[in-house]
Amino acid sequence: QKEVEQDPGPLSVPEGAIVSLNCTYSNSAFQYFMWYRQYSRKGPELLMYTYSSGNKEDGRFTAQVDKSSKYISLFIRDSQPSDSATYLCAMSAPGGSYIPTFGRGTSLIVHP
């Protein structure tokens, strides 16, 4: 079993839809949770960063962490074609070098 599992998709939705992206993980030591967006042929850029459990909202994006279920989600409201990208979850544990472990990414396509 991989430490971080993420469905690669692709996930195709119409413009304006609510998108739900998810990751599960096995390492209960993870405390820091991140979502990155990666456009084709570009480097990942950080979208959301949360510590421990709970919700965090930033504009159209909401990140949720459920540590009891080892499950994290990213919701995108009113999705736009410009949101079409690969979304990578990442998580790290305190101690050591805090290097994040990434999911393989979910490809999202928002069509007009």
Add this chain to the structure above:
Amino acid sequence: NAGVMQNPRHLVRRRGQEARLRCSPMKGHSHVYWYRQLPEEGLKFMVYLQKENIIDESGMPKERFSAEFPKEGPSILRIQQVVRGDSAAYFCASSPRSSTDTQYFGPGTRLTVL
């Protein structure tokens, strides 16, 4: 403020040659990380460096791969005697103070081994 810079953006090498990938961190950042991305495997950590020090190289293959971040100049990821399996996108990221800080990624170098 320029972001993380990587060069070359594309690199083609024949089997057995050496590949040198360069990364200039964001201004004021002293921590550099190298990752490799394969289509079916996602982003995999390779090595974490500070100026003149390797902090964590747990993701580096034991042979043919090396990395440095000298006092002056960019960080270098060096792959000796490349093989076809080394073909991938290599990303560099930097952070200002420590690995608990946000990492900012460069555009990547796409290595193709013929």
